[in-house]
Amino acid sequence: MRVRCAVATGLGVAAPNGLGTENYWTATLQSVTGIRPISRFDATVYPVKLAGEVRGFEPAEHLPSRLIPQTDHMTRLALTAAAWALADAGVDPGSLPEYDAGVVTASSCGGFEFGQRELENLWGRAPGHVSAYQSFAWFYAVNTGQISIRHGIRGPSGVLVTDDAGGLDAVGHARRLIRNGTPLVVSGGADSSLCPWGLVAQLPCGMLATGQEPDSGYLPFDERAGGYVPGEGAAIIVLEDADAARRRGARCYGEIAGYAATFDPRPGSGRPSGLRRAIELALADADVTPSEVDVVFADAAGVRELDRVEASAINSVFGPYGVPVTAPKTMTGRLHAAGAALDLAAALLAITNGIIPPTVNVRPAQEYQLNLVTGTPLRARLRTALLIARGYSGFNAAMLVRGVA
Numbered sequence: 001m002r003v004r005c006a007v008a009t010g011l012g013v014a015a016p017n018g019l020g021t022e023n024y025w026t027a028t029l030q031s032v033t034g035i036r037p038i039s040r041f042d043a044t045v046y047p048v049k050l051a052g053e054v055r056g057f058e059p060a061e062h063l064p065s066r067l068i069p070q071t072d073h074m075t076r077l078a079l080t081a082a083a084w085a086l087a088d089a090g091v092d093p094g095s096l097p098e099y100d101a102g103v104v105t106a107s108s109c110g111g112f113e114f115g116q117r118e119l120e121n122l123w124g125r126a127p128g129h130v131s132a133y134q135s136f137a138w139f140y141a142v143n144t145g146q147i148s149i150r151h152g153i154r155g156p157s158g159v160l161v162t163d164d165a166g167g168l169d170a171v172g173h174a175r176r177l178i179r180n181g182t183p184l185v186v187s188g189g190a191d192s193s194l195c196p197w198g199l200v201a202q203l204p205c206g207m208l209a210t211g212q213e214p215d216s217g218y219l220p221f222d223e224r225a226g227g228y229v230p231g232e233g234a235a236i237i238v239l240e241d242a243d244a245a246r247r248r249g250a251r252c253y254g255e256i257a258g259y260a261a262t263f264d265p266r267p268g269s270g271r272p273s274g275l276r277r278a279i280e281l282a283l284a285d286a287d288v289t290p291s292e293v294d295v296v297f298a299d300a301a302g303v304r305e306l307d308r309v310e311a312s313a314i315n316s317v318f319g320p321y322g323v324p325v326t327a328p329k330t331m332t333g334r335l336h337a338a339g340a341a342l343d344l345a346a347a348l349l350a351i352t353n354g355i356i357p358p359t360v361n362v363r364p365a366q367e368y369q370l371n372l373v374t375g376t377p378l379r380a381r382l383r384t385a386l387l388i389a390r391g392y393s394g395f396n397a398a399m400l401v402r403g404v405a
Contacts (some may be wrong), residue, residue, distance in 0.1 A: 010089025049350030052231025163391025231333025258286025
């Protein structure tokens, strides 16, 4: 039986350093950072001062007026990016046969802003009118639902919640749907938790950077690393069955060739991280050897211990300095569920254009033994890229994408 191939035919990006795919990619190649002092609220009383905010986004310029009061900031970003991705793919899902298109997205922190606003509106009233859990659970699903409704998509749908691994997990599930017969799936991730409640909820993890200078706030694989900078955004990818895409003459950015997910053992168990295993399983799923991988898009936690674990996993598979590694998220911050999806968009653009985007501001520490692309982009013949993503509490995901001849 023929195994259906899933290819990316449309990209939509709303990132801290660029609204729209072209603007994001241009900014990334020019090392333009979107990490700045927090402006959405007064952050002077909090230890975290920096964030990757999507600035200049005016919902009324991109969405029907009726949708704006029904949605929060994260959902507006998701809806806008989805519309851009579908336009880029040149497809109207509503014109397809019923149930021939689906939506699978990822979310993890969205809903904080909505929940905070609702609780503030109800302050002083009788308890029980709103639940933070209800708010978050509803917003985990709202991106998928709103995208489906707006574009007349009635096929399989779902939402994955695996923190920063979510973007890859969502696309991995979308590929599964395509292999099972759904011709088109809108996938990717969106997230935003840049409000006081959302920021405070992240502080107990102890992994957020507390620096105040944008060019030194987020430094993965650097001796000066002191945590990650939080960010927000959306990256939506249109995936299609390769044969169906060819029949309609669609432009293909690349194929989702391999995917795997693992989970770390409990802390203190003495067992190793499952990250290396995820990489090896993804390589096997794609039938790709380590020598065939041209670039690795790293998870890049910016936390010394987590950076050591990732560098060890990369080196154990590829050897010390064995493959170019990059982390363009140093220009955006970690976007939680949108972060890995944004890396996927960057990897597809890198393969299409034959250029590896840089990791900015980082001075690679020798202990990691990584061939980190820093400073400026690197021209290269790219056929296959590996993406690595990890989520809080032990989620690991790895994905192989390759160019389409």
